[in-house]
Amino acid sequence: xxxxxxESTERLEELGEDILEDIKKGKNPTFSTLxxxxxxxxxxxxxxxxxxxxxxxxRSFLNYSQSKRFMQTVAIASKCHKFVKExxxxxxxxxxYQLKYSLGEDIDENIFSEQSESNPLIxxxxxxxxxxxxxxxxxxxxxxxxxGNMKVMDTFGNERxxxxxxxxxxxxxxxxxxxxxxxDFVDVKAKYVLVVEKDALWQRLNEDxxxxxxxxxxxxxxxxxxxxxxxxxxxxxxxxxxxYVFTDSDAWGWYIxxxxxxxxxxxxxxxxxxxxxxxxxIGVTMSDLDKYDFLNKMTINASEVDLKxxxxxxxxxxxxxxxxxxxxxxxMIKSKKKLEQDALQGPRLTFxxxxxxxxxxxxxxxx
Amino acid sequence: xxxxxxESTERLEELGEDILEDIKKGKNPTFSTLxxxxxxxxxxxxxxxxxxxxxxxxRSFLNYSQSKRFMQTVAIASKCHKFVKExxxxxxxxxxYQLKYSLGEDIDENIFSEQSESNPLIxxxxxxxxxxxxxxxxxxxxxxxxxGNMKVMDTFGNERxxxxxxxxxxxxxxxxxxxxxxxDFVDVKAKYVLVVEKDALWQRLNEDxxxxxxxxxxxxxxxxxxxxxxxxxxxxxxxxxxxYVFTDSDAWGWYIxxxxxxxxxxxxxxxxxxxxxxxxxIGVTMSDLDKYDFLNKMTINASEVDLKxxxxxxxxxxxxxxxxxxxxxxxMIKSKKKLEQDALQGPRLTFxxxxxxxxxxxxxxxx
Numbered sequence: 001x002x003x004x005x006x007e008s009t010e011r012l013e014e015l016g017e018d019i020l021e022d023i024k025k026g027k028n029p030t031f032s033t034l035x036x037x038x039x040x041x042x043x044x045x046x047x048x049x050x051x052x053x054x055x056x057x058x059r060s061f062l063n064y065s066q067s068k069r070f071m072q073t074v075a076i077a078s079k080c081h082k083f084v085k086e087x088x089x090x091x092x093x094x095x096x097y098q099l100k101y102s103l104g105e106d107i108d109e110n111i112f113s114e115q116s117e118s119n120p121l122i123x124x125x126x127x128x129x130x131x132x133x134x135x136x137x138x139x140x141x142x143x144x145x146x147x148g149n150m151k152v153m154d155t156f157g158n159e160r161x162x163x164x165x166x167x168x169x170x171x172x173x174x175x176x177x178x179x180x181x182x183x184d185f186v187d188v189k190a191k192y193v194l195v196v197e198k199d200a201l202w203q204r205l206n207e208d209x210x211x212x213x214x215x216x217x218x219x220x221x222x223x224x225x226x227x228x229x230x231x232x233x234x235x236x237x238x239x240x241x242x243x244y245v246f247t248d249s250d251a252w253g254w255y256i257x258x259x260x261x262x263x264x265x266x267x268x269x270x271x272x273x274x275x276x277x278x279x280x281x282i283g284v285t286m287s288d289l290d291k292y293d294f295l296n297k298m299t300i301n302a303s304e305v306d307l308k309x310x311x312x313x314x315x316x317x318x319x320x321x322x323x324x325x326x327x328x329x330x331x332m333i334k335s336k337k338k339l340e341q342d343a344l345q346g347p348r349l350t351f352x353x354x355x356x357x358x359x360x361x362x363x364x365x366x367x
Numbered sequence: 368x369x370x371x372x373x374e375s376t377e378r379l380e381e382l383g384e385d386i387l388e389d390i391k392k393g394k395n396p397t398f399s400t401l402x403x404x405x406x407x408x409x410x411x412x413x414x415x416x417x418x419x420x421x422x423x424x425x426r427s428f429l430n431y432s433q434s435k436r437f438m439q440t441v442a443i444a445s446k447c448h449k450f451v452k453e454x455x456x457x458x459x460x461x462x463x464y465q466l467k468y469s470l471g472e473d474i475d476e477n478i479f480s481e482q483s484e485s486n487p488l489i490x491x492x493x494x495x496x497x498x499x500x501x502x503x504x505x506x507x508x509x510x511x512x513x514x515g516n517m518k519v520m521d522t523f524g525n526e527r528x529x530x531x532x533x534x535x536x537x538x539x540x541x542x543x544x545x546x547x548x549x550x551d552f553v554d555v556k557a558k559y560v561l562v563v564e565k566d567a568l569w570q571r572l573n574e575d576x577x578x579x580x581x582x583x584x585x586x587x588x589x590x591x592x593x594x595x596x597x598x599x600x601x602x603x604x605x606x607x608x609x610x611y612v613f614t615d616s617d618a619w620g621w622y623i624x625x626x627x628x629x630x631x632x633x634x635x636x637x638x639x640x641x642x643x644x645x646x647x648x649i650g651v652t653m654s655d656l657d658k659y660d661f662l663n664k665m666t667i668n669a670s671e672v673d674l675k676x677x678x679x680x681x682x683x684x685x686x687x688x689x690x691x692x693x694x695x696x697x698x699m700i701k702s703k704k705k706l707e708q709d710a711l712q713g714p715r716l717t718f719x720x721x722x723x724x725x726x727x728x729x730x731x732x733x734x
Contacts, residue, residue, distance in 0.1 A: 086716070089574055091567040094712040100665060101713030139570055145541060154536030157576050161536045169521030169528045170550070171541040174512060177570065178537070200458040203506055203544065207456055209524050298467060345461040346468030349453070 004135055004181045005084055011129040012081040012136075019061075019074065028062040031073055033128040034269065036120075041268045043318050048261075048277030050268040052127070073121050075099055075111050080125070083137035089178075091139050092119055127269045134178040134227075144229035145172035145199065147206055148217030149189040155182035165217075172206065175219075179232045185239075190217045193236050194282070194356065197223065197247035197256050201341055201352065210353050214360075217241070224256055227267070230274040233260060237276045244282040244365065246356070249328070250302065250338040251309030257281050262318060280365035283355065284339045286331040287324075292355075298343035302336050324366045371502055371548045372451055378496040379448040379503075386428075386441065395429040398440055400495040401636070403487075408635045410685050415628075415644030417635040419494070440488050442466055442478050447492070450504035456545075458506050459486055494636045501545040501594075511596035512539035512566065514573055515584030516556040522549035532584075539573065542586075546599045552606075557584045560603050561649070561723065564590065564614035564623055568708055568719070577720050581727070584608070591623055594634070597641040600627060604643045611649040611732065613723070616695070617669065617705040618676030624648050629685060647732035650722065651706045653698040659722075665710035669703050691733045 015031075022029040033056070034040065040055040059066045059073065079098050083090060090098070096115040103111060112118045126133055133140060152163040152173060165173045176183075194216050196202050202220035205211065211218040217236060221229045237243050245260055247253030263275035289295050302310075310329045313319050320326055332338055344352040359365070382398075389396040400423070401407065407422040426433045426440065446465050450457060457465070463482040470478060479485045493500055500507060519530040519540060532540045543550075561583050563569050569587035572578065578585040584603060588596045604610050612627055614620030630642035656662050669677075677696045680686050687693055699705060711719040726732070 083716070088716045090571060090712055090716050091709070093567060093707075093709045094571070094716065097665060097707075097710050097713045098716075100710075101661065139567065142566065142570075152536070152538075154538070156536045157579075161534050163534070163536060163538070167528050167530070168541075169519070169523045169530060170543045170545070171519075171521070171530070174535075174538040174541040176537045183537070199509065200460060200506065203509075204457060204461070212524075294468065298464060340460075340464075342458070342460045343464050343467075345457055346464045349450070349455045349457050349461065349465075 005087065008084045008129075008131055008135045008137075009081065011131060012077055012084070015077055015129065016074075016081075028060045029070070030058050030060045031070055031124075031128065032056055032058045033124045036123060036127065036269055038265065041265055043262070043316075044271075045318075047272070048318070049271045049275035050263045050265065051271040052269050057124075069121065072111055072118065073124060075102070076118065076121055077125055080136040080138070084135075087137075089137045089139050092122055092133075095122070095138060123269060132180070132270055132273065134180055139177040140227040142175060142177040142228050143223070143226040144175035144219065144221045144232075145202060146175055146217060146219045146232070147172045147202075148211050149187070149215060150185055150217060151187045153184040153186055166212070170203070170206065172202070172218075175226075175228050175232055177226075177228050179228050179235065185232075185235065188217075188236070188239055188241070189215070190241060191215050192242040192244060192360075193217045193219060193233065195219045195221065195225075195233060195243065195245045195260065195279075197221070197245075197253055197341060201246070204345065204349065204352065205356075208350055208353050210356065214357065221256065221260075223252075225260055227274065230260060230263075230267075230276075233276050233279070234274060237278050243276050243279040244360070245279050246282045246284075246341060248338070248340045249284045249286055249288075249332070250340070251306040253341075254313065255309070258313075258319070280367065282359050282365055284341050284344065285366060286328050286335075286339065288339065294347060295339060295343060298346050299335075299337040299339050302332055302338040306338055307333055307336065322367050328366065372454065375451045375496075375498055375502045375504075376448065378498060379444055379451070382444055382496065383441075383448075395427045396437070397425050397427045398437055398491075398495065399423055399425045400491045403490060403494065403636055405632065408632055410629070410683075411638075412685075414639070415685070416638045416642030417630045417632065418638040419636050424491075436488065439478055439485065440491060442469070443485065443488055444492055447503040447505065451502075454504075456504045456506050459489055459500075462489070462505060490636060499547075499637055499640065501547055506544040507594040509542060509544040509595050510589045510593040511542035511587060511599075512569060512589065513542055513584060513586045513599070514539045514569075515578050516554070516582060517552055517584060518554045520551040520553055533579070537570070537573065539569070539585075542593075542595050542599055544593075544595045546595050546602065552599075552602065555584075555603070555606055555608070556582070557608065558582050559609040559611060559727075560584045560586060560600065562586045562588065562592075562600060562610065562612045562627065562646075564588070564612075564620055564708060568613070571712065571716065571719065572723075575717055575720050577723065581724065588623065588627075590619075592627055594641065597627060597630075597634075597643075600643050600646070601641060604645050610643050610646040611727070612646050613649045613651075613708060615705070615707045616651045616653055616655075616699070617707070618673040620708075621680065622676070625680075625686070647734065649726050649732055651708050651711065652733060653695050653702075653706065655706065661714060662706060662710060665713050666702075666704040666706050669699055669705040673705055674700055674703065689734050695733065 019029040035055040040053040061070045099111045154161045199222045245257045261279040263271040386396040402422040407420040428437045466478045521528045628646040630638040
């Protein structure tokens with residue numbers, strides 16, 4: 001706790017001191033961050049994730065078009081400084097209301113009229129200070145569940161709690177917003193991480209105790225992965241565990257996979273911390289149709305969105321450089337069919353267990 | 368476990384035996400259930416929840432327009448029978464794929480072409496057999512988190528697990544799909560249940576340890592409550608705990624409250640089991656604007672949806688019979704303003720704690 005607080009406080013205070021110094025010297029105070037628009041988002045070929053380029057953006061106080069945003073950014077920094085000092089967390093919505101309140105009841109003017117104004121400035125701060133939102137005590141939405149042979153050492157008030165992720169029954173351990181501060185992961189005794197798109201499949205595999213029999217860590221992001229879930233996958237990969245992702249073979253499923261693997265446009269500014277380029281795609285694949293005969297009966301129609309997205313993905317350099325992915329995408333576009341992970345429950349509910357074991361054994365993954 | 372399996376199996380087998388008997392006797396097999404359309408949904412004034420009326424629907428095999436649906440219903444019953452026997456769970460999507468598979472690879476005809484066809488027939492079965500989906504081993508979507516002084520005795524494989532809901536740290540206990548079978552709630556030592564609409568507020572209050580200091584059970588449905596969450600609120604109310612619901616003062620928040628309290632049109636067929644008519648509304652209310660001055664600065668514009676919904680709610684007999692609710696709804700319609708629960712974090716992050724304590728102390732609830 002002490003480390004994070006000290007670091008965040010220090011950087012926020014430095015920001016304030018720099019501004020103060022400029023004012024004292026009669027200089028125009030400036031705030032500098034990196035541009036986060038598409039023009040400055042690049043795919044790092046070597047590292048394998050989306051990140052920001054080097055284009056800077058400067059905002060100065062004595063500039064008619066920048067003055068308001070400068071003031072707003074400082075107001076946000078000041079609130080975050082308070083939250084960190086108090087050791088209390090809120091959300092970007094809570095921050096919005098604090099700023100709404102802070103001008104007092106007599107002033108009929110708001111620092112922000114909409115939260116859509118404050119959100120990008122929080123991201124500006126994260127980039128400028130090289131601190132994640134979680135270090136500014138701003139919780140992000142959380143989603144995602146985990147089961148497996150590992151323990152969580154969490155902090156609750158003054159208590160240190162041990163949560164055994166192998167003893168959470170049908171529920172699993174709910175992945176929190178912040179998996180970095182005042183929390184540790186110990187006794188990680190699994191062989192790999194399996195991330196399944198849908199909570200329904202997580203429950204199916206959890207009931208079969210597959211993660212226990214095969215000794216892996218079973219995670220579901222419950223759809224698109226939240227920051228906390230992306231971050232814990234990254235952390236588990238850092239511990240040397242291979243990561244396999246299991247989604248539907250359709251636009252949404254592929255998007256979930258590539259977001260885990262390469263990060264996303266929206267979070268490119270913290271790309272390194274949330275992307276897991278080592279991740280591999282275990283299924284379901286269109287080429288499974290050749291390996292498991294019955295699946296040909298289990299396809300459903302691809303939607304317009306699926307087909308459009310598949311075409312778009314063929315344009316991404318990091319996807320079309322892989323012949324396997326080109327085959328996958330083209331097969332959907334040609335057949336206008338898609339395949340869901342639930343389809344593997346067709347022959348019997350536990351067939352999906354054998355499918356996973358078989359794929360892992362044969363190392364049958366897409367890159 | 369044994370009880371549920373025996374009961375579900377018995378009722379499913381009875382259904383099959385009745386059909387078989389009819390066939391043997393040369394009679395036309397029939398399946399009888401209750402109509403679930405709006406015309407047969409009534410609000411039980413005395414009990415305080417939405418339920419089905421007595422209008423029956425009969426489906427017979429030897430009827431051109433009913434024959435396919437009859438066959439489909441029997442196919443679903445047969446699959447559920449198998450799931451219960453195997454003691455394995457799936458979802459209504461998994462069931463759809465099992466039925467897609469079951470005609471074999473050679474027959475170019477599906478029992479169902481869309482899941483939207485099979486879903487209502489599952490509900491027909493639930494009603495006809497007086498069994499909830501959970502007893503047919505069909506998991507529903509889950510959502511919702513809980514913290515407080517109580518323990519869960521869960522079953523995982525052959526293991527019996529104790530999960531202490533006061534020791535789940537920042538995560539809380541994830542409320543599962545099924546809170547009835549092979550699971551028990553023990554050592555419930557809290558004084559009441561507080562249900563807060565948003566996970567963000569749950570995290571805020573959890574961080575403050577408010578449930579611990581005030582000894583209540585803190586639940587968030589994370590928006591609209593899933594079946595499992597509604598069901599556990601009902602079960603806690605059965606144990607004698609008062610239930611207070613805390614949402615935004617807007618269309619969506621009110622909808623969440625009334626769904627918890629009276630049940631919903633969609634789940635009217637299991638109304639008794641998922642509604643908690645004893646629930647009271649703790650806030651935020653439009654009348655809070657008179658009690659907490661600063662809140663007048665914290666309102667935001669009501670949307671068209673909010674205003675339309677407020678007008679609709681004024682037409683519901685179970686809402687407009689309450690003068691307090693009429694005042695609330697009319698105040699929003701007149702002022703075109705609404706209030707979010709997050710606004711209570713305006714003055715300081717912990718203000719919301721005092722708000723809750725104050726409301727509870729003064730018993731300041733809406734019915």
